[in-house]
Amino acid sequence: MTLRVANCSGFYGDRLSAAREMVEGGPxxxxxxxxxxxxxxxILAGxxxxxxxxxxxxxLKQVEQVLGTCLDRGIKIVSNAGGLDPEGCAAAVTDLAARLGLRASVAAVSGDDLTGRDLDLTNADTGERLDATPLTANAYLGALPIAAALRAGADVVxxxxxxxxxxxxxxGIWRYGWRPTDxxxxxxxxxxGHIIECGCQATGGNYAFFTEIPDLAHCGFPIAELESxxxxxxxxxxxTGGAVTVGTVTAQLLYEIGGPHYLGPDVTAHFDTVTLEQxxxxxVRVSGVRGSPPPDxxxxxxxxxxxxxxxxxxxxxxxxxxEKARVAQEAIWARVPREAFDEVDVSYDPPLLRVTVKSADAQVAGRRFSSAVVETGLASYPGFYGLTPPGNASPYGVYWPVLVPAGSVTARVTVDGTxxxxPVAEHSANGYDGVVAEAPAHSGGATVRAPLGRVAGARSGDKGGNANLGVWVRSAGQYGWLAAYLTADRLRELLPQLAGYRLDxxxxxxxxxxxFVVHGLLGRGVAASPRLDPQAKALGEELxxxxxxIPAEYLP
Known part of the structure; x- marks a missing residue:
């Protein structure tokens, strides 16, 4: 029997009514x-x-709207909303159920918090060593603890x-009894899971060909009908609004990934084996996905x-x-020395000139800087006006990915406090060997100068300090051209801002x-990035x- 798994949130701040919509909208x-x-x-640490x-x-607001119905219908609720305090969140759900006069079995999955542990703080992306003291350190746990909680009778995990x-x-493990070697x-x-994790992005949200998507204003959230x-x-x-098409699913599969071998604690999923069918x-049917053992x-x-x-x-x-941009900067640095800051980033994207400074001293990066910019107002370029008032500096965090041996992390599960x-997963050496079909050859033909987006879709996003940029077309013939045309050098030619960055x-x-993975484009991660688009969400649309x-035969 198919397991219907519905998503109701893609990020902290997503549509509050989504849980109720998914529970009431169908089975x-x-x-x-x-x-x-x-x-x-x-954010949660702050x-x-x-x-x-x-x-x-x-x-909790979403759970309050649906908990009674979910208990009546046997719908399980599974969420990572516990963040830095899953036990506290589970206790809050238990209290909520009591206030509603309901009896719910609530599980907490923890063990991911490694803060205070003696970790090897070598950056997994750059190889740099971290000297600072971590504010948070959380390992990415897998699916086995969730399955264990559901097997123990949890209504909410x-x-x-x-x-x-x-x-x-x-x-899926809970329903179908998959072994770690399946x-x-x-x-x-x-x-x-990757397709539905970001909510409406699988049903037409943020889709490159958005004019083809009906009623985005009432976009429905996605459901995965998972089979054995x-x-x-x-x-x-x-x-509901939106649409589920091969295109919308392709876009989400490409979102925030690196290579085609998608590493996880349970399995390495080979996205170059996915077959999509309308x-x-x-x-959209998703099948043929091959797996191999997870990394250690x-x-x-x-x-x-x-x-x-x-x-x-x-x-x-x-x-x-x-010239105006040059004059503006000269006036600023004449009032506050550029050398006073630990880092300075100046981005000129007409008509905006953005100047970002960083310092260990809140006063230096605060009014001392912002007031100096305002003081240039009557002694700078003609037409001067700013979009930001003078203000104090804000603390910022840095994201730093590291690796630990899988065996050094122990997941903990409690159900109603018990x-x-x-189970500890044991893996075999067997699995998919990675043989993939090559791109078809492109026969050539007359080309027309036109925006790439007339034939290609794109989706981009953040991976720590890196950005990913996935580009796809709709047919094998178009792909033969795209694979030959869109090389790393061509990408740098089309987007000169990427010059100097390592591209995979x-x-x-x-x-x-x-x-493509653009290494270092986002600096030290979203919270520290000085980019106007710190999560690289618009990079695909810029491309x-x-x-x-473009071959004339492929243009509308």
Missing amino acids: IDVLTGDWLAELTML NRLKGRPGYAPTF VTGRVTDAALVTGP YDALAGSVAA DGSSVITKHPG EAPDR TLKVAVNYLGGYRNTMTLMLTGLDLE PVEV RYELPNLHAVN RAQQAD
């Missing part, structure tokens, strides 16, 4: 929600320092830091306080913009896609707007 078996972006852990909960209170896909894989089934569930072999159908409730309107390490998201930052933004209009045993390029012929030599 589901499991309601999941993802609250924990890499940035969210830092909340905790201010005496607020270390979990996501919005989760609240976790700390787990992989986003674990929210789907855990219920790599293909596990990999299929990971693909399904790990294959799934991605769909949504009838009567089974019916708003129904776990990723740990470390955050530390980097200091203080401040940004002032000036508008440049009219003539001689380059400890539950989590991966081909996914099964998705008619190529994916699609660039002029490319």
Whole structure:
């Protein structure tokens, strides 16, 4: 029997009514929600320092709307909204149920918090060593603790830091009894989990060809109909806005990934083996996903306080913009020496001039800087005006990924306060060997100069200090051209801002896609990035707007 897993949250701040919409909109078996972006852990740490909960209170608001119905219908609730305090969040759910006159069995999954442990703080991306003291350090746990909680009878499972896909894989293990060596089934569930984890992005939200998507204003959240072999159908409730197409699912599969081998604590899922098929309107079948053993390490998201930052933004209009930008900077540094700051970032993206400074001293990065910028107002370029008032500096955090041996982290599960045993996974050396079809050859032909986005979709996002940029087309013929045309050098030519950054390029012929990882584009992570677009969400759309030599036969 199919397990219908519905998503109701893609980030901390997503639509509050989504849980109720998913429970009332049609039959589901499991309601999941993802609250924990890499940035969210830092936000929760800040909340905790201010005496607020270390979990996501919005989760409780959603649970209050649906808990009674879920208990009546046997719908399980699984969420990582526990953040830095899963036990506290679970206790809050228990208290909520009591206030509602309901009896719910609530589980907490913890053990991910490694703060205070003696860790090897070598950056997994850059190889640098961290000298600062971590504010948070949380390992990405897998699906086994969630499955153990559900087997023990939990109605609600609240976790700390787990992989986003674990929210789907855990219920799959619970329902179908997959063993740790059932790599293909596990990999299929990971693909399904990755597709629905970001809510409406799988149903047309943020989609490159958005004009093809109906009623985005009432976009429905996604459902994965998960089967016993790990294959799934991605769909949504009838009567909701948006659409589920091969394109929308492809876009989400490419979101925030690196290479085609998607590493996780339960399995390595090979996204270059995914097959997508439009089974019916708003129904896309995901099958053929191959899996192999997981790595012997776990990723740990470390955050530390980097200091203080401040940004002032000036508008440049009219003539001689380059000269105006030069004059503006000279006037600023004449009043406050550039050398006074630990870091300075100046970005000129007409008509905006953004100046960001960082310092260990809040006063230096605060009014001393912002007031100096304002003081240039009557002695700078013509047409001077700013978009930011003078203000104090804000503390910022730095994201620092590290690796630890998987065996050094022990997940803990309690159900209604009683400890539950989590089985230890034993893996084999068997699994998918990674043979992938090559891109078809492109026959050539006359080309037309046109925006790349007339034929190609794109989706981009953040991976710590790196950015990913996935680009896809809709047919094998188009892919033959795209794979030959869109090289790393061509990407730098189309987006000169990427010059100087290391690029990794991966081909996914099964998705008619190529994916790039831009190392270091986001600096020390989202919270520390001085970019106007700190999560690289717009990078794909910037690429699609660039002029490319496109075969005439592929243009509308």
